[in-house]
Amino acid sequence: MSLGKKQELFMRLLPRLIDKAHELGFEIRGGDLFRSPRVFGYVGESKGYGHKRSGHKLKLAIDLNLFKDGKYMSETEDHRELGEWWEQQHELCRWGGRFNDGNHYSLEHDGVK
Numbered sequence: 001m002s003l004g005k006k007q008e009l010f011m012r013l014l015p016r017l018i019d020k021a022h023e024l025g026f027e028i029r030g031g032d033l034f035r036s037p038r039v040f041g042y043v044g045e046s047k048g049y050g051h052k053r054s055g056h057k058l059k060l061a062i063d064l065n066l067f068k069d070g071k072y073m074s075e076t077e078d079h080r081e082l083g084e085w086w087e088q089q090h091e092l093c094r095w096g097g098r099f100n101d102g103n104h105y106s107l108e109h110d111g112v113k
Contacts, residue, residue: 013089
């Protein structure tokens with residue numbers, strides 16, 4: 001599947017992820033979605049913060065900051081139920097809890113998560 005088609009798929013799946021988070025009782029504050037190469041470098045280039053092979057650089061990842069009863073849920077374990085649900089939505093869905101980045105939700109492209 002082309003990068004463009006994966007970006008479209010990601011945007012189609014993203015509202016479901018947000019709805020599921022609300023269904024689980026979370027409020028959400030958005031985190032990183034796209035990391036511009038002007039600031040963060042291109043895929044494979046380390047510039048700024050974040051992994052040099054980040055799905056954010058491909059418009060295929062988002063960080064969701066979850067809150068419950070006004071408390072920021074900062075631990076990977078806090079995201080487990082949502083992350084495992086996300087992984088079941090499509091064979092390309094990846095959850096950052098598998099690589100120590102619990103609030104990261106993405107689609108894989110050429111090994112980039």
